[in-house]
Amino acid sequence: MKKPYLPFKLPNDKLIDKERLFNKVIQANKEIAIYNEKLKSSKVRPDLLMDLFSLKEALESSKIEGIQATIDEMLEYRSDEKNVTDDIKEVTNYYIALQEGVYGLKILPLSSRLIKNLHKTLLGGGIRGGSKTPGEFRSVQNYIGTQGSKIENASYIPPEPQLVDSFMSNLDEFMNENDDINDLIKIALIHAQFETIHPFLDGNGRIGRILIPLYLYNKGFISSANLFVSESLEKDKYKYYDLLNATRFNVTDKEDDEDQYEKDIVAVRKIYSDWIDFFLSACINESHKLIDKIEKINELYNVAMDKSTKIINSNKMRQVIDVIFEFPIFTKNKIKSRMTIPVTTLDGYLKKLVEAKIIYSDEKPRNRKYYFYDLINILR
Structure with a gap:
């Protein structure tokens, strides 16, 4: 039977192939900067656009976990808060958790304490998963596998529960450390590490994706928590899962076999670079889409305002x-x-x-x- 995985602690400079990722990082930085400027100069108030884009992100991130709702259903619900389904509740909780994260960063660092608060909101209100100790790190062993499968058939077994606090403390330090790692590369590492630790009994994927815009906003990389990549991740979700799972690589102990250790380090660097490259592509793709949406919404705003004021x-x-x-x-x-x-x-x-x-x-x-x-x- 597989054993619980023991992750690397962060930072780890062996995980990043800077030369391979250099051009992709520049491209992603450029596209995100254009998106930020488009958002700030929008004729429609940026906070209104952000609200609609946040709702769309809540839908797409929840969809990855099999939660089914549409933008039409969410907009219908927001109009009168009637005809709520379990799926609508879960998407709404995600949306609220994202907003709470932005406000929470005004009084708390991006850390386990804030993450637990977001998790409590995500699984609150009597939804599915509400019995999985919302707001608390797990105290039992969990695993990832097909529905109904046993732990011996798991595709991945996260670290033992008694190690969760230690690994999350390390992640807290890494998230708040001022270093020379590019912020996009760093959040790719943070997301992978969080999913590897899998600190909660449920909701890890959604909380891990909420961390993406919150981290970049907290670092000042974006002007608001507005970089949403879940739609791209959902479209390629099995590749997303596969690349994350590949990062859980067992490296040979250097003292046991130095040659194999060196080969493993080369393999790990390629695996992590594959994941980071995929993540950067998602950032570029979603920036393109969001830029296009802003331009179309602004054009529509001009047309609608012109038509209505002529009436x-x-x-x-x-x-x-x-x-x-x-x-x-x-x-x-x-x-x-x-x-x-x-x-x-x-x-x-x-x-x-x-x-x-x-x-x-x-x-x-x-x-x-x-x-x-x-x-x-x-x-x-």
């Missing part, structure tokens, strides 16, 4: 359009919760917007919902 040229109409960009599926009550406007005025505005086919209505006599499909389609 009714007022500051109130402009405010309504701003709310619609925040909530692409909405009710009258949602708009009234975001701005002060008489009901009769709002009714008139919405009627005009529907007639102009800027938005669409389900035409229900009560609790009517409106759909801004042009924005929803960009987010899908």
Whole structure:
């Protein structure tokens, strides 16, 4: 039977082939910088874009774990908080944990204490996994395998529970250490190490992916916690799993066989560089996609604002359009919760917007919902 894995402690300069990764790091840095500038200069408020992108990230990261929900379902739920399913709860918890992480960094370092808080939120509220000691590191042995499989058939057995605190303390130090390792390479190592330690009984993958934007934001590499890579990871999820699993390589003890040790170190460096290269590609791909989305949303904002103000040229109409960009599926009550406007005025505005086919209505006599499909389609 396989034994629990004993990871490397970090930092470990034997894991990085800087020469191989040099060009990819430069490319990733460039694309992320362009994305950051696009976000900061957006005509749609950056915090509103971030909110929508965070929701999409929550969906994609949860999808990797088999949680099924769509952007349409999440936007529907946000419009009135009705018709909630277990999957919607889990995605919502992820979204909330990500926001809590950003606020938490104002008072806490990025460390085990904050990570435990995020885990408690992720598995809170009576969802699946809620019995798996939310907010606490595991005190029993866990393992990764197919559903229903036994530990002897595991694809990976993480470190023994009594070692979790020690490995997480080492990871805490590494995350907060000022060194000369590029931040993108470093978060790739952090993510792999966290998944290798697997400190919780459930939710490790999702917490590990939440750490990516939080770490980069905490280091000042990005202006907000806005770099989301889960969509790319989900599209290649079996490669993602395989590359992570490959990093759990047992190196021969140098004293037992020095020649084999040297060969193993060469192999480990290639394995880690394969993982980091894949991660950097995900960063580049997602930066491209996010840049494209920002450009399309800004173009749509100009068109929607121009069309709507030609119908009714007022500051109130402009405010309504701003709310619609925040909530692409909405009710009258949602708009009234975001701005002060008489009901009769709002009714008139919405009627005009529907007639102009800027938005669409389900035409229900009560609790009517409106759909801004042009924005929803960009987010899908």
